[in-house]
Amino acid sequence: MTKSFLVLSIGPVQSFIAQARRAGDLYAGSQLLSKLVDVVLGELAGIAGCTILYPARQKETQSLPNKLMALLPDEQPKATAEQLERVIKDKWRELAAVAKNELSRYVEPDSTWQKMWEAQISQLPEIYWTVTPWTEEDYASAYEQAGRDFDARKRLRDFGQVEEDGPKCTICGERSALHRQDEKNPRKYWSEVSQKVSQAKLRPNGRERLCAICAVKRFGEFSQEEHFPSVSYIAATSFKKALLEQMRQDDFDIDDSELRQKLEQHTQTLFLLKPDVIPVPKDVIPALASVSVSTTWVRLRDNLLSYDGEWLYLETYDRLLAKPGRLTKNEIQKAQEATRVLLEGVKSLENFTPRRPGPYYAILYADGDDMSNKMRAIAKKYNDPQKHTEISQALAEFAATGARKIVEEDHAGRVIYAGGDDMVALLPITDALPAANELRKAYSEKMGMLLDKPTISAGIALVHHLSPLGPALQEAREAENAAKRRFGKNAVAVILRKRSGEPMLVGTKWKLEKENGQETVVFLEKVRQAFLKKKLSMGIGHALLDEAYFLDGGKLPDEGKWVEVKRLFTRAAGDKQLSPEEKKQQAENFTNRLKELTQSIKNNQVSESKAAAENETDKHKSVGCSKSDDVVEPPLALAARWLILMRFLAQEGGGHE
Numbered sequence: 215m216t217k218s219f220l221v222l223s224i225g226p227v228q229s230f231i232a233q234a235r236r237a238g239d240l241y242a243g244s245q246l247l248s249k250l251v252d253v254v255l256g257e258l259a260g261i262a263g264c265t266i267l268y269p270a271r272q273k274e275t276q277s278l279p280n281k282l283m284a285l286l287p288d289e290q291p292k293a294t295a296e297q298l299e300r301v302i303k304d305k306w307r308e309l310a311a312v313a314k315n316e317l318s319r320y321v322e323p324d325s326t327w328q329k330m331w332e333a334q335i336s337q338l339p340e341i342y343w344t345v346t347p348w349t350e351e352d353y354a355s356a357y358e359q360a361g362r363d364f365d366a367r368k369r370l371r372d373f374g375q376v377e378e379d380g381p382k383c384t385i386c387g388e389r390s391a392l393h394r395q396d397e398k399n400p401r402k403y404w405s406e407v408s409q410k411v412s413q414a415k416l417r418p419n420g421r422e423r424l425c426a427i428c429a430v431k432r433f434g435e436f437s438q439e440e441h442f443p444s445v446s447y448i449a450a451t452s453f454k455k456a457l458l459e460q461m462r463q464d465d466f467d468i469d470d471s472e473l474r475q476k477l478e479q480h481t482q483t484l485f486l487l488k489p490d491v492i493p494v495p496k497d498v499i500p501a502l503a504s505v506s507v508s509t510t511w512v513r514l515r516d517n518l519l520s521y522d523g524e525w526l527y528l529e530t531y532d533r534l535l536a537k538p539g540r541l542t543k544n545e546i547q548k549a550q551e552a553t554r555v556l557l558e559g560v561k562s563l564e565n566f567t568p569r570r571p572g573p574y575y576a577i578l579y580a581d582g583d584d585m586s587n588k589m590r591a592i593a594k595k596y597n598d599p600q601k602h603t604e605i606s607q608a609l610a611e612f613a614a615t616g617a618r619k620i621v622e623e624d625h626a627g628r629v630i631y632a633g634g635d636d637m638v639a640l641l642p643i644t645d646a647l648p649a650a651n652e653l654r655k656a657y658s659e660k661m662g663m664l665l666d667k668p669t670i671s672a673g674i675a676l677v678h679h680l681s682p683l684g685p686a687l688q689e690a691r692e693a694e695n696a697a698k699r700r701f702g703k704n705a706v707a708v709i710l711r712k713r714s715g716e717p718m719l720v721g722t723k724w725k726l727e728k729e730n731g732q733e734t735v736v737f738l739e740k741v742r743q744a745f746l747k748k749k750l751s752m753g754i755g756h757a758l759l760d761e762a763y764f765l766d767g768g769k770l771p772d773e774g775k776w777v778e779v780k781r782l783f784t785r786a787a788g789d790k791q792l793s794p795e796e797k798k799q800q801a802e803n804f805t806n807r808l809k810e811l812t813q814s815i816k817n818n819q820v821s822e823s824k825a826a827a828e829n830e831t832d833k834h835k836s837v838g839c840s841k842s843d844d845v846v847e848p849p850l851a852l853a854a855r856w857l858i859l860m861r862f863l864a865q866e867g868g869g870h871e
């Protein structure tokens with residue numbers, strides 16, 4: 215019997231995932247898409263003789279890539295594909311209905327609203343599929359043909375945009391915001407909805423006006439706040455963790471009654487603001503919930519974990535005061551004062567870092583290098599679909615257990631999406647690099663039995679918690695691109711965009727100098743620790759950057775260059791913290807590692823224009839720090855920027871000031 219390859223994708227990813235204002239929307243969109251893929255996998259699993267090549271179904275956590283591939287046994291593969299299309303659309307309608315019912319409970323929809331809803335919901339999802347018969351040829355050739363057929367189909371994208379009237383949705387800006395008849399402005403409808411829900415769910419006075427698709431994310435099945443922490447929660451996590459560490463100690467010599475009282479006061483004032491301070495489930499960041507504190511602190515810990523981190527920033531209250539919703543000015547001011555008192559109290563604690571909640575969080579993108587080439591190579595080598603199934607299984611296991619454990623248990627982050635060879639996660643800024651490094655090690659170990667030299671590249675964006683999420687996601691994606699294209703894959707790149715000023719991009723291989731060399735992140739973490747313990751002056755990065763163009767300009771003998779770098783490190787060594795011997799040793803050590811880092815960057819960096827030429831189809835705009843396309847920054851300057859970045863991390867992005 216002839217078998218056929220089925221390749222099917224569900225999208226557009228842009229509408230489901232990228233168009234997000236909040237971490238919760240992002241998570242919900244990713245979950246919705248996963249659910250649709252899962253329905254297809256379930257359907258395929260029920261067809262006798264069908265082999266799912268990619269992806270493997272996950273048991274507990276649902277995080278599936280939006281494209282799948284299977285071998286269909288039957289003589290009518292097209293009928294099967296059409297049936298799958300119907301199943302996906304039915305499931306989508308079912309998921310959308312959850313949100314529709316929810317919204318209808320708040321405000322009665324009229325026929326205009328209903329029509330808009332129907333029209334917008336029926337635009338999604340975009341489903342593409344191809345079937346390619348596997349006839350005489352060997353598996354490998356047929357597999358490649360199936361890939362080509364699908365790519366050709368996708369190039370003929372169906373553009374079915376519907377013309378719509380009325381102001382656009384404030385989230386996607388693409389579709390019109392839902393409204394009722396005779397309402398020229400959707401503000402009225404959304405203002406009414408906002409009165410029925412908390413400010414955390416929907417901004418008051420119609421400031422957020424959603425289309426049907428964005429409403430499915432915000433009000434549908436995966437929309438409850440308890441599912442996903444806000445980016446402010448993530449940004450404040452290091453601070454909360456430091457407070458928990460304080461509660462771990464049960465030293466009776468220390469009088470902690472003042473801190474207790476301030477924490478108590480803070481939560482009590484906040485909880486008066488209900489329902490706008492929705493109690494967040496205390497395990498929303500699993501790594502925080504698992505910190506054990508002494509019994510006398512348990513209640514205060516639970517309080518601390520059950521409100522969003524945004525209530526630890528004084529600016530939050532300023533924003534509320536500027537545009538008060540339901541809350542009175544007095545209530546807001548009272549809560550702000552309690553926050554100020556708490557923060558002042560914490561500042562006076564000895565050895566407490568970060569001194570205040572840092573305003574930045576990290577978005578991490580990670581992606582397996584050369585995955586499609588590797589899969590084709592596997593097809594050629596074994597000529598057997600079984601190997602592809604095994605790889606998919608291993609990827610699913612890695613995503614569900616390995617990757618998730620690293621991000622959510624070993625570090626204080628949350629996974630938004632983990633599909634196997636790619637993932638997206640949110641983390642506190644100081645966790646991002648170590649977590650990425652552990653991910654790539656775990657991935658290489660897990661997949662090393664099945665693939666030839668499996669590696670991943672990671673991109674990290676360090677983002678202010680009040681910056682818009684959409685562009686920040688784009689930046690993390692660009693960092694990942696830079697790791698792959700500019701820093702030669704098996705690499706990591708970080709983009710730091712402070713609230714004011716130009717973005718800074720740094721990148722390098724995971725290993726210093728050689729494949730068997732020291733891990734780059736281990737060295738960088740040592741630098742961060744040295745900053746933190748005042749063993750290294752904060753100015754070293756900028757001092758080095760100032761001289762880098764001269765030192766690395768090619769006019770100086772190599773030896774002279776490193777003598778000067780060592781002099782800078784010696785000068786930057788902390789006098790109070792280190793003995794003369796230790797100072798010498800530290801300078802020697804850091805100079806040698808920095809030399810390896812510089813060498814590694816030099817050997818692997820590809821100029822922006824060359825990287826772009828290699829990847830013409832990729833039209834992403836570059837945020838590289840080189841002056842023009844053909845000028846590549848001297849490797850030493852890039853190494854100096856890494857030091858500047860580690861200083862930023864040591865200061866928790868301003869959390870120490």
Ligand SMILES: [Zn+2]
Pocket residue numbers: 383384385386387388389424425426427428429
């Ligand atoms: Zn929208």
